[in-house]
Amino acid sequence: QVQLVESGGGSVQPGGSLRLSCVASGRASGGRPFIRYDMSWFRQAPGKDREFVGAINWSGGSTYYADSMKERITITRDNIKDTMWLQMDNLKPEDTAVYYCAALKWWGTTQEYDFWGQGTQVTVSS
Numbered sequence: 520q521v522q523l524v525e526s527g528g529g530s531v532q533p534g535g536s537l538r539l540s541c542v543a544s545g546r547a548s549g550g551r552p553f554i555r556y557d558m559s560w561f562r563q564a565p566g567k568d569r570e571f572v573g574a575i576n577w578s579g580g581s582t583y584y585a586d587s588m589k590e591r592i593t594i595t596r597d598n599i600k601d602t603m604w605l606q607m608d609n610l611k612p613e614d615t616a617v618y619y620c621a622a623l624k625w626w627g628t629t630q631e632y633d634f635w636g637q638g639t640q641v642t643v644s645s
Contacts, residue, residue, distance in 0.1 A: 521545050521553065521634060523620050528639030531610055539605040539639060541620030554598040557623040559632065560605045562616035562641075571629035572618070575603065585629070588614075610643045617641075 527539040539560070543553040559574035573584035575594045582594050591610075596603040603620055621635035 521551075521556075521622070523622075523634070523636035525618065525620050525636045525639040528618060528641045530642045530644065532645050533611055533643055535610050535643070536606070536608045537610065537641060539607070539618055539620075539641070541603040541605075541636060543601040543603075553601040556633070557626045558594075558596060558603050559621050559623050560594065560603075560618060561621060561632070561635075562614075562618045563638075564616040567616075569630075570616070572605065574623055574626075574629075576626060583627075607641075610641075612643045612645075615641060615643050 522544050524542050525539060531537055546552050555577060557576045560572040561569050562572055563569045571585050572588060573592055573594045575582045575596050579596045584592060591608050593606040617638040617640050619635045619638045621632040624631035624633050
């Protein structure tokens, strides 16, 4: 079973930056290692629906982002380290949420995930 562990969350003032990490360990029941998954980030604020943030394909060569964040975020990955990152800049209070990394069910989706981690809290407040 692949496990995803997010870290890097915390409290930051508006306009600040954070870099979230997602480390994968193990393999899925079908034996797929981290490198075989297209990965993504989504977030969920209290009382709100889950919101897609962005995605990166298995090789790291292609990404797509939510329109609301695409000017302020960058997703990268290192398949040697089984790690993915979410760099967020110019953070706003409305970015406050729990951020999850997740394996996509298929490339192009913004709503369907195979599995995800436990999340890391990001709080943007002055």
